[in-house]
Amino acid sequence: MQHAKSLxxxxxxxxxxxxxxxxxxxxxVPDGMGHVYIVETGVLMVEVLLQTGHRQxxxxxxxxxxxxxxxxxxxxxxxxxxxxxxxVQRLRAELVDAMTQADSEFGRSIASALALRSARRxxxxxxxxxxxxxxxxxDFLVETALFLSKPAGRGRSFELNLTRQDMADYLALNxxxxxxxxxxxxxxxxxxVTRGRAVVPDWxxxxxxxxxxxxxxxxxxxxxxxx
Amino acid sequence: MQHAKSLxxxxxxxxxxxxxxxxxxxxxVPDGMGHVYIVETGVLMVEVLLQTGHRQxxxxxxxxxxxxxxxxxxxxxxxxxxxxxxxVQRLRAELVDAMTQADSEFGRSIASALALRSARRxxxxxxxxxxxxxxxxxDFLVETALFLSKPAGRGRSFELNLTRQDMADYLALNxxxxxxxxxxxxxxxxxxVTRGRAVVPDWxxxxxxxxxxxxxxxxxxxxxxxx
DNA sequence: CGTGTTGTTGAACTGTCTCAAGGACGGTGG
DNA sequence: CCACCGTCCTTGAGACAGTTCAACAACACG
Numbered sequence: 001m002q003h004a005k006s007l008x009x010x011x012x013x014x015x016x017x018x019x020x021x022x023x024x025x026x027x028x029v030p031d032g033m034g035h036v037y038i039v040e041t042g043v044l045m046v047e048v049l050l051q052t053g054h055r056q057x058x059x060x061x062x063x064x065x066x067x068x069x070x071x072x073x074x075x076x077x078x079x080x081x082x083x084x085x086x087x088v089q090r091l092r093a094e095l096v097d098a099m100t101q102a103d104s105e106f107g108r109s110i111a112s113a114l115a116l117r118s119a120r121r122x123x124x125x126x127x128x129x130x131x132x133x134x135x136x137x138x139d140f141l142v143e144t145a146l147f148l149s150k151p152a153g154r155g156r157s158f159e160l161n162l163t164r165q166d167m168a169d170y171l172a173l174n175x176x177x178x179x180x181x182x183x184x185x186x187x188x189x190x191x192x193v194t195r196g197r198a199v200v201p202d203w204x205x206x207x208x209x210x211x212x213x214x215x216x217x218x219x220x221x222x223x224x225x226x227x
Numbered sequence: 228m229q230h231a232k233s234l235x236x237x238x239x240x241x242x243x244x245x246x247x248x249x250x251x252x253x254x255x256v257p258d259g260m261g262h263v264y265i266v267e268t269g270v271l272m273v274e275v276l277l278q279t280g281h282r283q284x285x286x287x288x289x290x291x292x293x294x295x296x297x298x299x300x301x302x303x304x305x306x307x308x309x310x311x312x313x314x315v316q317r318l319r320a321e322l323v324d325a326m327t328q329a330d331s332e333f334g335r336s337i338a339s340a341l342a343l344r345s346a347r348r349x350x351x352x353x354x355x356x357x358x359x360x361x362x363x364x365x366d367f368l369v370e371t372a373l374f375l376s377k378p379a380g381r382g383r384s385f386e387l388n389l390t391r392q393d394m395a396d397y398l399a400l401n402x403x404x405x406x407x408x409x410x411x412x413x414x415x416x417x418x419x420v421t422r423g424r425a426v427v428p429d430w431x432x433x434x435x436x437x438x439x440x441x442x443x444x445x446x447x448x449x450x451x452x453x454x
Numbered sequence: 455c456g457t458g459t460t461g462t463t464g465a466a467c468t469g470t471c472t473c474a475a476g477g478a479c480g481g482t483g484g
Numbered sequence: 485c486c487a488c489c490g491t492c493c494t495t496g497a498g499a500c501a502g503t504t505c506a507a508c509a510a511c512a513c514g
Contacts (some may be wrong), residue, residue, distance in 0.1 A: 050353070054357040055357075058353070068342065068345075073353070115297040115298050119301055122275065122298075123300050123302075125351070126277065126283045126285070126300070130277065130281040133469075165492085174470075174472080175492090176495080177469085177470055179493060183494075183495080211278070211279055215302050218301045222301075359502095391460070400503095401503060401504080403504080403505090406462055407463075410463085
């Protein structure tokens with residue numbers, strides 16, 4: 001992806017490139033000024049665990065996304081999990097500052113990526129807070145499709161990298177309920193899922209059931225333009 | 228508050244100081260690189276409205292908090308609302324960049340405030356997603372108390388600036404349910420509320436009912452130390 | 455001291471969760 | 485290639501938390 005490429009540091013050896021297998025976990029530990037993670041390929045989840053045993057997927061990161069370990073909640077359990085095979089650049093925050101001094105364009109693209117991610121987090125909170133389960137699922141499908149696929153005629157098709165449990169923990173539902181909603185969505189013909197790949201025959205129809213479709217689309221477009 | 232003071236720009240006239248009355252609204256409109264809002268006194272809410280008519284309070288801002296208009300969701304309806312009388316410094320983002328160049332300490336305190344706010348947002352999402360209504364309310368009370376009061380003996384007392392509707396829209400509950408939960412909390416003796424002022428006689432007891440109490444406390448301490 | 459707004463409470467309803475059983479799939483070893 | 489296993493997914497029936505609606509109480513303001 002073009003956007004990810006423009007964020008790649010020019011000097012080799014200035015950071016670490018992490019190649020992650022599916023389900024591989026990277027603990028996010030506070031460490032001085034912290035680290036900057038830049039997603040190059042693949043899909044990551046940001047997980048927190050509560051003392052109560054509850055698990056929450058805070059957000060999903062796509063290629064081009066930038067994650068700061070400093071932003072992580074204080075909970076000691078914040079972890080990045082690769083939902084698919086993924087490549088991530090990890091840089092020390094001081095280094096990113098220095099690179100920004102040298103190349104203001106670089107700093108601007110980092111800031112832009114962070115702003116868009118922040119906006120996406122707000123949309124997700126809103127989706128989870130005020131919408132019904134089915135609407136949240138539709139929002140999730142729209143989000144995933146926007147970041148992982150291109151329009152193909154009237155429809156779209158894309159990988160569903162998350163397990164039911166992951167999606168449930170992201171959407172604040174339980175896996176059983178989520179499964180039921182998937183079944184309803186399938187029987188209504190809006191999506192079909194085979195071997196982890198989702199096919200949406202009529203994109204506009206899906207968007208009509210997703211209250212966040214419009215802002216998510218707008219946001220996705222800004223990412224491509226800005227990056 | 229000490230932290231807010233250190234964020235105040237040195238040159239006068241370099242930004243606008245907004246003095247807001249209770250319930251006064253400030254639309255957040257995208258505008259070039261955007262604006263930086265620094266809360267000096269009072270409590271603000273960040274509101275979004277959906278086409279569906281739903282309303283969501285995304286987060287609550289306290290003195291010392293920094294808000295970037297760029298981070299706002301793309302929804303055209305993002306608004307800052309003063310929950311109490313408030314004073315807010317508004318600066319153009321370019322200006323903040325320039326000030327950061329001149330005074331790296333200033334930039335660091337902005338970045339620190341943003342990181343802590345981001346962590347708070349994650350905690351709020353988690354609270355709303357996985358916890359019961361009563362736990363969310365306890366979390367909200369702990370958050371408010373931490374930011375608006377100091378320990379007084381074994382307890383704390385602080386202003387509840389938000390209306391029931393505001394709290395409900397923040398906690399993803401409806402006002403009726405929230406009122407019931409307040410009643411239960413009152414009859415259990417954990418809090419008492421008179422004329423918008425909450426009194427918590429036993430702070431530790433409240434914290435025991437709030438799953439987020441520990442991370443919120445940790446976060447609050449970092450704000451005072453860093454600022 | 456009305457009048458409008460905001461908060462409280464009850465009773466019925468509904469969406470989501472829980473628990474438990476069964477089914478589909480993917481890998482492994484015979 | 486098939487039988488086996490574990491894991492993930494699906495589905496039903498019952499329970500429960502939270503919502504809805506409506507009536508009433510408390511409060512703030514002129």
